[in-house]
Amino acid sequence: MTAEGEHAVAGSASLVAPGRVAVITGAASGIGLGLAERFAAEGMRVVLADVEEPALAAAAARLADQGASVLAVPTDVSSADQVAALRDAAVAEFGAVHVLCNNAGVGGSHGPLWEISAGDWEWVLRVNLGGVINGIRAFVPVLIEQDAAHIVNTASVFGVFAGALGPYGISKHAIVALSETLYFQLHSLAPHVGVSVLCPGAVRTRFGSSARNRPAWAGPAPTPTAAERASAERFDQLQEAAGADPADVAEVVVAGIRSSRFYLLTSANRNAAIVRRGEEIVAGGPPAAPFP
């Protein structure tokens, strides 16, 4: 351990560097686009994956115009076959993958769990958690063959304290647990492959309109109650007023890869809720609401 939360991983310091290859899911917008722009600015070759094809094509064209080496691969991360095809396309184009960002995610509804439709549960869990699982299963065997590699899974600060954000928060807790498991396994079996879990607070992105990518099989989006609408409005206001810029999140990620930091928080303003959850678990609970 080099400093609190940092573990030395062979070669990780040189991963964000010219010629290295990054694959980013959910790269057409928000945090994913911010990561792609930053990696490209560092001279990396970037593979952009997203389900929203026009936005993906526009993002790739803009980066290419700025001189970046870019490959755009339309991908629905909830499909294991499509994520395997993404891996094959990345390796065919650039010959290697050094940084994998499993970042694509959607919001879904936040109502009482027993009232959420089966389609809603399935959509959020298949994209958010299933997307990371598909990324790990497709890419880890390739990453292990590299001299060094790093995986960044995007969870949320809602994945590290007790919250009430429905399937979304549950999927993000699962991504944190998956990332911790992956860290232990790679640390002992392939220590040259690092892992980080990104837990952003509010970031100014298009996340509030996740339903634009809701598939038909998930059924119609439920009509939110007045309380849910109010909560969504508060969330949007918070994002606008206090949300970080995706470029700032990319800075946290690049610094985190370079120093092999595992938990990547983008602000300290939920630290008390994170610590309180640990204390409540030890004390027997019950959980307190994360916000006053």
Ligand SMILES: NC(=O)c1ccc[n+]([C@@H]2O[C@H](COP(=O)([O-])OP(=O)(O)OC[C@H]3O[C@@H](n4cnc5c(N)ncnc54)[C@H](O)[C@@H]3O)[C@@H](O)[C@H]2O)c1
């Ligand atoms: N914005 C925030 O405040 C915030 C906070 C914490 C965590 N996050 C997480 O950050 C990640 C990125 O979200 P964002 O805020 O940039 O939102 P965004 O909507 O701007 O970007 C998400 C991208 O994911 C893509 N996507 C959606 N479903 C997909 C699928 N099935 N396959 C492939 N791509 C898909 C979208 O088309 C979009 O380009 C998500 O995992 C989200 O949960 C966001």
